[in-house]
Amino acid sequence: MKTKSQNNPPVAVVDCNNFYASCERVFNPKLLGKPVVVLSNNDGIIVALSNEAKAVGIKMGDPLFKVQDLVKKHDVNVFSSNYVLYGDISHRIMTTLEQFSPNVEIYSIDEAFISLEGFKRKNLTEYCREIRETVKKWIGIPVSVGIAETKTLSKIANRIAKKNPKYDGVLNIYGIAQNEIDEYLKITDVSDVWGVGHQYTKLLKKNNINTAYDLTKANDKWVKNNMTVMGLRTVYELRGIPCVSLESAVPDKKAIICSRSFGRYVETIEEIKESVSLFTTRAAEKMRSQNSACRLLTVFLRTNPFKKTPQYHNGVLVHLPVPSDSTTEMISYAMKGVEQIFRKGYLYQKVGVMLTGFEPVDRSQLGLFDSEDRIKMAKVTETMDRLNLEFGSRTLFYASSGIKRSWGTKSDMKSPQYTTDWENLPEVSA
DNA sequence: TCTGGGGTCCTAGGACCC
DNA sequence: TCTGGGGTCCTAGGACCC
Numbered sequence: 403m404k405t406k407s408q409n410n411p412p413v414a415v416v417d418c419n420n421f422y423a424s425c426e427r428v429f430n431p432k433l434l435g436k437p438v439v440v441l442s443n444n445d446g447i448i449v450a451l452s453n454e455a456k457a458v459g460i461k462m463g464d465p466l467f468k469v470q471d472l473v474k475k476h477d478v479n480v481f482s483s484n485y486v487l488y489g490d491i492s493h494r495i496m497t498t499l500e501q502f503s504p505n506v507e508i509y510s511i512d513e514a515f516i517s518l519e520g521f522k523r524k525n526l527t528e529y530c531r532e533i534r535e536t537v538k539k540w541i542g543i544p545v546s547v548g549i550a551e552t553k554t555l556s557k558i559a560n561r562i563a564k565k566n567p568k569y570d571g572v573l574n575i576y577g578i579a580q581n582e583i584d585e586y587l588k589i590t591d592v593s594d595v596w597g598v599g600h601q602y603t604k605l606l607k608k609n610n611i612n613t614a615y616d617l618t619k620a621n622d623k624w625v626k627n628n629m630t631v632m633g634l635r636t637v638y639e640l641r642g643i644p645c646v647s648l649e650s651a652v653p654d655k656k657a658i659i660c661s662r663s664f665g666r667y668v669e670t671i672e673e674i675k676e677s678v679s680l681f682t683t684r685a686a687e688k689m690r691s692q693n694s695a696c697r698l699l700t701v702f703l704r705t706n707p708f709k710k711t712p713q714y715h716n717g718v719l720v721h722l723p724v725p726s727d728s729t730t731e732m733i734s735y736a737m738k739g740v741e742q743i744f745r746k747g748y749l750y751q752k753v754g755v756m757l758t759g760f761e762p763v764d765r766s767q768l769g770l771f772d773s774e775d776r777i778k779m780a781k782v783t784e785t786m787d788r789l790n791l792e793f794g795s796r797t798l799f800y801a802s803s804g805i806k807r808s809w810g811t812k813s814d815m816k817s818p819q820y821t822t823d824w825e826n827l828p829e830v831s832a
Numbered sequence: 833t834c835t836g837g838g839g840t841c842c843t844a845g846g847a848c849c850c
Numbered sequence: 851t852c853t854g855g856g857g858t859c860c861t862a863g864g865a866c867c868c
Contacts, residue, residue, distance in 0.1 A: 442836035449836070449868095467834040483836090510868045599866050630842055632866075659838050666833095708835055719861085754837090812834090 410551040410644050411519035412526055412576040415560045416499060416533065419544045421512035422450035425488050426481050428542040429820040437478040441466055444663045444812045445482055482816040490821045494541050502533050507648050515553055517648050523577040530572045549574040553646045554639035555583070557596040558614060562586060580642075587615035587640065597636040602629055614640055654692045654760070660685040661702070661754020665812040668750045674703060675740050676804030681755045682736045683800060686729040687787060689757055695725035697759030699732060701739035706751035716743040725761045728779045729786070732757075733802060 418424060422440035427433045437455035439448045448464045458476040460469050466480070473480060492511045500506050505517035518526055530547040537545050548560025555575060563573035575583055593603040595614050605628060611617055618640045626634045635645040660681040668674060678701055689696060702717030718739045726732055736755060786798045 444834090444836070446835055463835085465835040470834090513868075597866065601865065630865080632841065655839075657839070661837065663836070706835085752836095756838095 410642070411517060412521060412523075412549055412551065413553055413556050413644075413648060414516050414518055414526075414530055414533075414547050414549040415509075415553065415556040416514050416516060416530075416537075416545050416547050417560050417564070418495065418512040419546060419564060420450055420452050421492075421543070422481075422483060422488055423452040423455070424543050425484075425491050426479075426817055427452075428491065430817070433479055437476055438481070439473075439478055440481045440483055441815070442483060444665060445814060446663065449483065480815050482813040484817050484819065486819050486822055487817065491541060491543065495537055495543060495545075498537055498540055499533065502529070502536075505648060505650050507650050508652070515556070515648055518549065523574070526576060527572060527574040530574065531570075534571050545571070547572045549576045551576055551642045552639040552644045553648075554596050554636055555642065558586060558590050558594075561590070561594060583642070584615055587618060588613050590614040592617055595636060595640065597632065602633065605629075654694065655688075656758065656760065658685050658688045658757045659754060660688075661752060661756075662811055663752045664750070664809045666809060667706070668809050669746075669748070671740065671744045671746075673804070673809050674744060674750060674753055675737055676802065676807065677753050677809060678736050678740050678755060679733050679800060680803035680807070681753065682733050683729050683803060685755050685757050686727065686732050686783075687790075689760070690727050690763075690783070690787060693763050694760035695727040695763045696732075696757040697722055697725045697761065698757070699735055699739070700756040700758070701736050701743065701753070702756070703740075703743060703750055703753040705748050709749070709751075711749055712747070714745055714748045716745075718742045725759075727763050727783070728776070729783055729800065730779055733800060737802075 423438040426438055426440065433452075435454065436452070437458055437460075438452040439455050439460060440450040441447065442449045445466060448460060448462060448466065448469070451460055451462065455476075455478055458472055458478070460472055460478070466473075472478065488511060496506065496508050496514060499514050499516060503516040503518060505519070507515040509515055518529070521529060526549050530549060534545055534547055537543060546560050546564040548556040548558065548563055549572075550556040550559050559573040559575045563569040563571055575586060590613060592598055592606050592611055592613055593600075595617060598606065598617075606612075606617065606620075609624075611620055617637055620637060622634060622637070625637050629636075638645045662677070662681065664677070668677070682699075699720045699722060700717055701720070702715070704715035705711065705713050707713065707715075720735045720739045722732075722735060789797050
């Protein structure tokens with residue numbers, strides 16, 4: 403049985419408020435105080451909203467077409483997602499955080515855990531206020547900070563700091579009395595605990611576990627049986643026992659996926675092949691950037707499960723005879739995969755490629771064990787990667803990926819790439 | 833007309849081996 | 851009559867995260 407120790411170092415989670423919506427505002431101050439929403443790929447669902455948009459009743463995950471009335475009525479500003487912009491702003495924020503702690507874990511595009519080992523409780527709050535103000539001043543993005551003894555508790559503090567204006571964006575529950583922590587846990591619904599999703603919420607509520615506090619009192623054995631060791635870890639963390647450590651080194655990916663919904667339905671194998679070829683190219687680029695080669699490639703496709711038209715979904719796992727990082731070679735296997743699973747007569751909505759079974763690439767060995775051909779392929783690939791990096795990802799591409807790509811993703815309301823494209827530098831008015 | 837994309841971890845169960 | 855048991859590897863599926 404694990405017990406709580408006295409001196410866990412404080413951990414803070416810094417989380418950007420309504421990140422994508424806030425990014426759109428950075429270069430467009432007219433949007434301040436106005437409702438803003440940002441759409442997923444293909445302009446499908448809402449993935450980020452400003453507080454004003456939440457206030458008129460729009461929710462995360464709503465399909466755009468279902469909230470069109472609200473959008474019109476309240477004059478909501480709608481944007482297609484602009485990942486290049488968000489990624490660049492994210493990078494600036496993370497760099498800023500690294501000036502405040504030597505130990506930063508970039509957890510997602512809009513969130514980081516930072517270790518504040520060595521700080522006294524009293525100074526922690528002030529320090530985190532300074533972080534918050536610096537990010538706002540330098541980058542223009544509002545963030546909230548939660549500080550606690552474990553990551554899971556820091557997420558709870560963060561959430562309360564964000565929701566309740568009286569905390570002004572920073573809540574520090576590190577080192578306070580247990581009965582005070584309990585008060586915060588009692589006002590946190592169990593569904594808002596990090597690690598508790600839809601399914602577990604249903605199960606927990608059925609068993610009369612309604613708040614984060616209730617969950618700390620749950621029976622360990624029951625939790626492990628019903629929620630695996632992951633669930634048990636969450637319970638310990640809520641009790642103040644750290645089980646999830648801070649990981650500042652970025653681990654290599656164990657899987658790389660590239661998949662997309664089409665901008666319209668696709669019926670022909672030729673167009674499916676074009677898209678799979680393009681997605682294989684993208685996935686292979688990502689894989690090479692971490693110097694991996696893969697043994698396994700999965701191709702999958704599916705119709706639209708929301709439609710009443712005939713449904714079909716399938717995937718195939720292709721084993722490569724030799725681990726490969728060559729786009730040319732991977733495309734040829736992916737095409738064989740498509741031929742295996744494609745069926746005529748369906749309206750396809752989405753396809754994707756997943757790479758797994760990674761091994762480190764060691765080019766020096768290529769010549770020893772493999773044909774001359776492979777070395778040549780590697781050179782072509784390297785050249786393409788370099789040119790595409792330098793001149794943009796569409797400089798050189800495989801003809802098999804299609805040229806017109808009329809099946810491509812919809813993105814009709816995209817903001818300019820203010821920070822990464824000279825053509826789009828914002829104008830300064832005198 | 834219109835419902836995202838990219839990841840992680842854990843577990844059960846089958847195949848295979850001795 | 852009676853059909854082991856333990857270990858490992860792999861995969862599919864289900865849960866979660868943002």
